[in-house]
Amino acid sequence: MSTYTNGAAPDAAREEVQTGETLVEVNDLKTYYEDDSLFGGKPVKAVDGVDFEIKKGETLGLVGESGCGKSTLGRTLVRLEQATDGEILRRGTDITTLSGDELKDWRKNTQMVFQDPESSLNDRMTIGEIVREPLDVHKVGTPEERKQRVRELLSTVGLQEQHYYRYPHQFSGGQRQRIGIARALALEPDFIVLDEPVSALDVSVQAKILNLLDDLQDEFGLTYLFIAHDLSVVRHICDRVAVMYLGNIMEIGPTDALFDDPANPYTHALLSAIPEPDPTSERNRITLRGTPPSPRDPPTGCPFSTRCPVKIRPPKYRDIDEDVWEAIEVLREVLRERSRVELTIGDRVRDLLGKETRLTDIHDVETELFGDLDVPDEVQRHVSEAVEYVANGDDDRAQAYLKEEFGSVCDSERPDLYRVGDTERTSLCHRHTNEHDEPIDVYTEDYSGVLADD
Numbered sequence: 001m002s003t004y005t006n007g008a009a010p011d012a013a014r015e016e017v018q019t020g021e022t023l024v025e026v027n028d029l030k031t032y033y034e035d036d037s038l039f040g041g042k043p044v045k046a047v048d049g050v051d052f053e054i055k056k057g058e059t060l061g062l063v064g065e066s067g068c069g070k071s072t073l074g075r076t077l078v079r080l081e082q083a084t085d086g087e088i089l090r091r092g093t094d095i096t097t098l099s100g101d102e103l104k105d106w107r108k109n110t111q112m113v114f115q116d117p118e119s120s121l122n123d124r125m126t127i128g129e130i131v132r133e134p135l136d137v138h139k140v141g142t143p144e145e146r147k148q149r150v151r152e153l154l155s156t157v158g159l160q161e162q163h164y165y166r167y168p169h170q171f172s173g174g175q176r177q178r179i180g181i182a183r184a185l186a187l188e189p190d191f192i193v194l195d196e197p198v199s200a201l202d203v204s205v206q207a208k209i210l211n212l213l214d215d216l217q218d219e220f221g222l223t224y225l226f227i228a229h230d231l232s233v234v235r236h237i238c239d240r241v242a243v244m245y246l247g248n249i250m251e252i253g254p255t256d257a258l259f260d261d262p263a264n265p266y267t268h269a270l271l272s273a274i275p276e277p278d279p280t281s282e283r284n285r286i287t288l289r290g291t292p293p294s295p296r297d298p299p300t301g302c303p304f305s306t307r308c309p310v311k312i313r314p315p316k317y318r319d320i321d322e323d324v325w326e327a328i329e330v331l332r333e334v335l336r337e338r339s340r341v342e343l344t345i346g347d348r349v350r351d352l353l354g355k356e357t358r359l360t361d362i363h364d365v366e367t368e369l370f371g372d373l374d375v376p377d378e379v380q381r382h383v384s385e386a387v388e389y390v391a392n393g394d395d396d397r398a399q400a401y402l403k404e405e406f407g408s409v410c411d412s413e414r415p416d417l418y419r420v421g422d423t424e425r426t427s428l429c430h431r432h433t434n435e436h437d438e439p440i441d442v443y444t445e446d447y448s449g450v451l452a453d454d
């Protein structure tokens with residue numbers, strides 16, 4: 001493939017970026033999905049202001065829970081989604097602004113491989129046609145040259161030339177993913193977004209596809225953004241990792257440093273969820289309270305503030321018992337969850353008729369949370385006040401009241417990205433400022449060595 005120069009991506013321009021130099025620079029990137037429904041609600045803030053770089057020749061992993069915005073970020077980088085705001089710089093050009101021929105030309109440089117080989121290939125096209133399509137669209141070479149090129153590509157990804165006239169359904173999952181990779185390589189891109197490329201495959205097949213991707217990277221000097229759920233795969237193949245939560249990158253840095261010595265509270269939580277192979281290990285899992293907030297209505301301060309186990313407390317409550325503090329946080333989460341619950345039509349009718357809906361009575365919640373605790377008078381007074389607001393139907397006021405009284409910088413201000421550790425690593429957390437203990441000093445668990453290679 002490296003000898004093929006007939007109209008594919010411009011090699012001369014590519015030479016400008018050397019291995020290890022920045023290939024893609026992302027500045028304050030946002031991708032929002034507007035609500036097109038009749039009622040025109042708030043947009044989904046799928047990617048909500050991320051900054052990072054991808055270096056030529058590296059594999060950057062992108063991890064995080066389902067729905068945190070990984071695919072949207074990947075799709076925005078290849079211009080399958082239009083950014084709402086921010087920049088994606090390639091060789092000094094902001095590709096979010098390209099259109100027409102410029103965009104078409106740029107697309108040669110950047111490709112995407114999708115998760116599901118079952119549905120990402122058009123079943124009515126032959127393998128040859130599928131792999132050839134990008135060459136046809138970009139009018140690369142003569143028809144005969146394109147055919148020849150497809151044959152080369154099939155061989156590059158470990159398929160056979162005679163597969164040219166077969167159809168996708170005649171292939172296994174692993175082979176179909178090879179077809180998707182061949183298609184992505186057709187225009188000689190230098191950057192490929194791999195969106196969960198092995199998640200749908202059997203474990204034995206996964207290793208083969210990962211090896212293929214590794215070989216292709218070496219052979220063609222490719223740069224990857226590797227989106228994945230499986231942290232053991234990420235640990236194994238990525239040079240650096242970005243940890244995403246609710247549309248934000250919480251921590252980014254070299255893989256080993258990030259896994260061995262996580263700096264951000266969310267990275268701690270994510271690593272603690274990895275099953276422990278050693279049954280004698282006494283490592284406790286961090287159980288996060290509640291569910292991630294809706295990306296339509298993310299927290300005002302730190303994105304992780306509603307669930308963070310080491311959230312900074314306001315000074316006057318710094319010394320109250322952990323149990324009491326946790327009960328306050330859970331009460332606040334209950335109120336947030338209530339405001340998110342979509343009432344059914346039946347509930348709405350009951351609500352309009354002034355009858356009780358299926359939401360639990362707030363006094364029961366209060367008793368359950370605080371009944372057995374030794375609650376300081378001042379805390380009790382504020383909790384009771386908030387509970388009365390809820391009982392009178394004013395949930396918003398109760399939430400605002402509790403935020404005012406028990407909130408801290410984590411609830412009100414978005415943290416900066418702080419440089420942490422002695423490697424090039426950054427973390428989005430207020431605890432990295434001098435006046436607070438670092439997360440690592442507050443957490444008691446040690447995750448060093450999680451998923452370490454032997």
Ligand SMILES: Nc1ncnc2c1ncn2[C@@H]1O[C@H](COP(=O)(O)OP(=O)(O)OP(=O)(O)O)[C@@H](O)[C@H]1O
Binds near residue numbers: 046073
């Ligand atoms: N086309 C769309 N229109 C509206 N909302 C969308 C659209 N695509 C994704 N979303 C929403 O954007 C948020 C981020 O989704 P995204 O698929 O990027 O996350 P993800 O981390 O890749 O999840 P997964 O791991 O499950 O694929 C989610 O709340 C999702 O429901």
